[in-house]
Amino acid sequence: MRMRLMLLGGGSALGQSLIAKGAEEDIGFLAPRPPGASWDAASLTQLLDDTRPDAVVNLAFYYDWFQNSKVDESRLAAQKETVERLAELCQYHGIILLQPSSYRVFDGARVTAYGEADEPQPLGPLGQALLDMEQVVRALCPRHVILRTGWILDDSRDGVLGRFLRRLETGEPLELADDRRGNPCPVDDVARVILAILKQLDCAAPLWGTYHYGAQEATTVLALGQCMVAEARNLRTLPPAEIIPLAHAACADAAAEPQHGVLACKKILNTYGVKPRAWRAGLPALLDRYFRHGAS
Template sequence: MRMRVLLLGAESSLGQALLAQAAAEFIQLEAVERPDQGWQPEMADQLLAGAKPDLVLNLAFYREQFQLGVADTPTLQQQKNFDERLIHGCAANAVTLVMLSSARVFDGDKASSYTEKDEVNPTGSLGRLQAQLEQSLRTQCPRHLILRFGWLLDGAAEAPLARLVAGLQVNAPLELAEEWRGNPTPVGDAARVLLSVLKQLDCAAPLFGTYHYGSSEATTWISFAHCVVQELIGRGTLTGDVAIQPVSFASRPELRGQPQNAALMGRKLLMVFGIKPRSWRSQLPALLDELTG
């Protein structure tokens, strides 16, 4: 790769998946892991000055955004301070900045999958921060790419998939929100998409802008859970079917601030970059392998 790519948040599951796929193609990325003291704003200036990258891929707050959905004020402020400083620095140095966002920027009221043309209207504090950072990036840094994901799934013990599997293994009915829709997207698939984007940007293709990606096809969390159950039964991890009790989306406190419809349409990414969506069903066994070790 001709570009010097600086990867922030290399310790994250998405960062690790991306580095593994890049290494398999003999592509070298300059990886920076989260410092012990966390991501402080001044570090953005130091990293840009020291590495002198052509492109920065910002996964610094992947854990807070996609694994935990952290929405407490101090954490959001820390993310805002660091990302705003990074945006300003990349703009000042004509560095391309690739930033992740999510379906949280939408209110979830739309009946069909969201496209990049749909108006943002976040209902939660994390979604509002993501929308604010998106706008800041568009305004300040012409050389940018925003990639929105919905349900990013990995094997981390604190992430949604692990919590789902743990709930399924308890000998009691499991309450799950009905009609919570999205695209289950394994982290390995997200890494594939990111690497494909980087390779095309490396060819000096001016393909900046906002894009969506979700593994095909969109489904409900309950339907996804049933697929997980069948896979676990086949592995002998579960001895029988699990009673899943549908409850209203609004009754689940852990989903507060998330859109009930988090399904994203990735047609623009396909048309511009030629990146085809992969089925999450075909990737589910490997994803559970990562979870069960």
């Protein structure tokens, strides 16, 4: 890798996976910690003035964007300002910016998969914030890649998967939508995709723009939950699980969560050669890691 890579949010679950997978291919990242609780405009200005990397992967607010069940709107507004400053700095210094986003920029009203050319229409504050950040990056930093992903599953205790497994371990009834669809994406698979993009960019391929990635085989929340329960029982003795199918409209988060969040991945395959992998194949290793580390 000729490019010098900087990773904001290296301590996040996706950041750690990206660092580990990069090390397997002798790809290293500068992964500075923020001087305070999180990155802000001033600290980023100083950082990029001092380091001048060739590319930045922005996972600075990964947890809020992909794992948090509810994010305060004022915090999202501050994050948008930080991303805006980062985009300005990347343009000024000639740095490539890889900015993550998600299926949440769509309203989920259509049953067919969303492509990159489909018009975003977010439902809730998080989806709107992610779309605002996308627009800022496009406007201020032409040398960018925006990567929208499906449902990211990681091994953190307080992530989407961790919250589900804690309920399973305590024997709570599990109400799961049987008509909400999306693409589960194990965190290691997302890290693989980011590395594939970076390797192409390292070859000076000007493949800027917005791309979708979702693991192979879209599914429902109910089917995903049933699969996670079955895999978890292979690793741990767990109490009986009462799984209750629920309509999307009856879910507490129905107003903000797209009912249909399936992403079409043809563009990333044709441009970067990234083939979707089956999410089921990545689930056993992810659960094993959670029980060995995340649950401790």
